[in-house]
Amino acid sequence: MIAVLGGGAWGTALAQVMARGGEDVRLWAREPEVVAAVNDTHANPLFLPDVALDPRIVATADMAALAKADVWLVVAPAQHLRTVLAAAPVAHHPILVLCAKGIETGTLALMAEVAAEVAPGCPVAVLSGPTFAGEVARGLPTAITLACADSDVGAALVKRLARPAFRPYLTDDVTGAEIGGAVKNVLAIACGVVVGRKLGENARAAIISRGFAEMLRFGLARGARAETLTGLSGLGDLVLTCGSVQSRNMSLGVAIGEGQPASDLLANRRTVAEGAATAPVLLAAAAATGVEMPICAGVATLLGGAAVDTVIGALLSRPLRSEG
């Protein structure tokens, strides 16, 4: 049995992929209306509208129902991972596949570090890459990074999770996979601002490429490998998320660029835009590592309420420097 912890768009899409591949899937959702909709109508209109779900997905509000699963896809948002996992019945040490993209506020911890603290003894892997949930749930072709420090566990997981149109690529660089996914969300907000402010396609390409330089600097300083950061979970996801308003992070940036206050946009939203929480934490982590990340800093400043034109002006007036 495979357990899915989190009934948002991504947890539901992953449950669909696993169920379609013949797995017995238990999906834990926090919202009673999601549990009822998945079980009664095989749909999740709250988080993944317009997708007919496989009737083999069984949703539950009771985490005890997941206890028999040997593999857990953990899909709670980054800022809630600690609380959700702390309540989970994992004493039998299932494999935890961490699917959130972010850095924890306060601790500056990556998701694998949080899991190691909260669920000691559980083998951990990270699943991250260019994967809009709606496309994955509809069975469209997708490739993704599966990162696991234990090569035997990783190889078994890749076989277990792979489907004809869902292709995991294995690496042992867990930090690299995590950093790519966390940083690209912040950069997608920046790209959205460029689009919302109508600054043009040249500016968007500049943000993607200079933003990638920031991801690379920070990742390498934290021990990630360049091949991971240029792979699916890094550059691949950056290109996807900076190229489509299907992205919640990018569309948040578009609205900020159009002049809507970030605080209004973030108040009371039901879906996550992980980059908003990650931006200030990333800056603190970058400072602790001695790495400069001016575009990510600009995003954090905007989210704090700075005027869009002031932030853009500050980025454009930075000293000229060499590209490398």
Ligand SMILES: NC(=O)c1ccc[n+]([C@@H]2O[C@H](COP(=O)([O-])OP(=O)(O)OC[C@H]3O[C@@H](n4cnc5c(N)ncnc54)[C@H](O)[C@@H]3O)[C@@H](O)[C@H]2O)c1
């Ligand atoms: N949606 C995608 O296309 C996609 C793809 C890949 C990775 N991800 C990542 O997956 C993670 C989950 O995103 P999503 O898109 O499934 O979420 P979502 O925006 O669809 O839904 C919000 C989720 O947050 C949960 N939540 C809200 N408040 C909570 C709380 N206090 N405690 C615990 N959980 C709470 C809700 O139950 C729900 O599962 C994020 O880190 C996201 O970056 C999303």
Ligand SMILES: O=P(O)(O)OC[C@H](O)CO
């Ligand atoms: O909608 P976003 O911005 O959270 O992006 C979703 C996925 O992370 C894309 O890979």
